Amino acid sequence: MEAKKKTISKEDIVSIYMEEVLEKGQKPKSVYHFVKENNFTEAEFYAFFGxxxxxxxxxxxxxxxxxxxxxxxxxxxxxxxxxxxxxxxxxxxxxxxxxxxxxxxxxxxxxxxxxxxxxxxxxxxxxxxxxxxxxxxxxxxxxxxxxxxxxxxxxxxxxxxxxxxxxxxxxxxxxxxxxxxxxxxxxxxxxxxxxxxxxxxxxxxxxxxxxxxxxxxxxx
Missing domain, CATH: 1.10.357 (Tetracycline Repressor; domain 2)
Structure with a gap:
């Protein structure tokens, strides 16, 4: 049975973003690139941020x-x-x-x-x-x-x-x-x-x- 995907929270997105900025030394090019590289959806992102x-x-x-x-x-x-x-x-x-x-x-x-x-x-x-x-x-x-x-x-x-x-x-x-x-x-x-x-x-x-x-x- 396939495991249920964990719902991503606002705090999760903030943490992922900060970590990516620090590791790559640059901001993501777009919301599309950011969510794709971190395995969640644009819909999940836009639920919290515009x-x-x-x-x-x-x-x-x-x-x-x-x-x-x-x-x-x-x-x-x-x-x-x-x-x-x-x-x-x-x-x-x-x-x-x-x-x-x-x-x-x-x-x-x-x-x-x-x-x-x-x-x-x-x-x-x-x-x-x-x-x-x-x-x-x-x-x-x-x-x-x-x-x-x-x-x-x-x-x-x-x-x-x-x-x-x-x-x-x-x-x-x-x-x-x-x-x-x-x-x-x-x-x-x-x-x-x-x-x-x-x-x-x-x-x-x-x-x-x-x-x-x-x-x-x-x-x-």
Missing amino acids: TLEGLEKEIFRLFFANTIDLLNKNSEYLEYDMKNKMLSFYFTFFEILTANRSYVLQSLKFDRNPLKNLVQLTTLRNSFKEYVSEILTDDYRLEQEKLQKFQEKGIQESAWLQLMLTIKFWVDDESAAFEKTDIFIEKSVNASFELMNVAPLNHLIDLSKFLFKEKIYSKQ
Whole structure:
């Protein structure tokens, strides 16, 4: 009796793709070539991904999702303030990247145009920005509601830029156990939260409102 063929999962396809990229040093030419060489069907591939590019984006999103899963299993993490949550995210995320360093380095250097290589990080970008919004606390929000939405977008974008700079630092880091990256993470996150201190800005806004009212009423 012929053995029943094992159903291929999303995780199986991701694993097969990463292994092929590492072994061959290049991306598959097409979905057709990829599935044919790995003994599953296009239908099975398209059940989870629309394109190879979509698969590449999903790999980096999974790195992020695994990070969040690990963080949420730590009861202490749930009690952290925003800065310590961000530090925990960074250290956990880069542990996962380090465990997959060969693939990450390979995938980020395929195209001579670095912007094309970064396209695969777009899904990671969206997930990370949502995460930043979720952990943003009132300590770092302006008191003026009309400015909060603008401020939140600015924090999300600056946090993403910081993550990209850290990935670049980690890619170039040649220190043992990437200890320089750990130092960079701690110093850069600490610095960014110092810059996010909104107390002085709130005082400036209050002063501006006061001066504006004084100027208006003085003319009456």
